[in-house]
Amino acid sequence: MGNELSREEYRKNKMAAMNEEEEVKEKKPKSRESKKKEQETGTSRRRRFPIWLRLIVIVVLMVICLVVGAVIGYSVVGDGKAGDVFKKETWTHISDLVNKDK
Structure with missing residues (x-):
């Protein structure tokens, strides 16, 4: 049973x-x-995370990565001050070095 x-x-x-x-x-x-x-x-x-918002987030993340990369490259690799990355004179100097006449 x-x-x-x-x-x-x-x-x-x-x-x-x-x-x-x-x-x-x-x-x-x-x-x-x-x-x-x-x-x-x-x-x-409906999407929980709309496509237009995804694109905005991607653009913002790209800008953040660009700024962080410039700061690390200029201050750590180049032995400069991290705050100098945001000055116009720094970028004009870099532009002059890259575009100087040979």
Whole structure:
């Protein structure tokens, strides 16, 4: 009698697992019809992090990396003062060194 209960429990657990697998398989990519229906009803999913905001974040990060790189390059590698990177005279001097006549 004890084996029959465990068999019944086993069968219930197996059926539950099969149902879960079927639910996972049923989640397929949306077809064109469902996307069109979402557009008509206005129930489409919105992005949590919009593309325009991603672009702004990327540009800001690029500027930060440029400034940090200039500060490290000028102060650590070039043995200058870190604050001098933000002065116009420093960049005109660097420009003159790069573009000097040979």
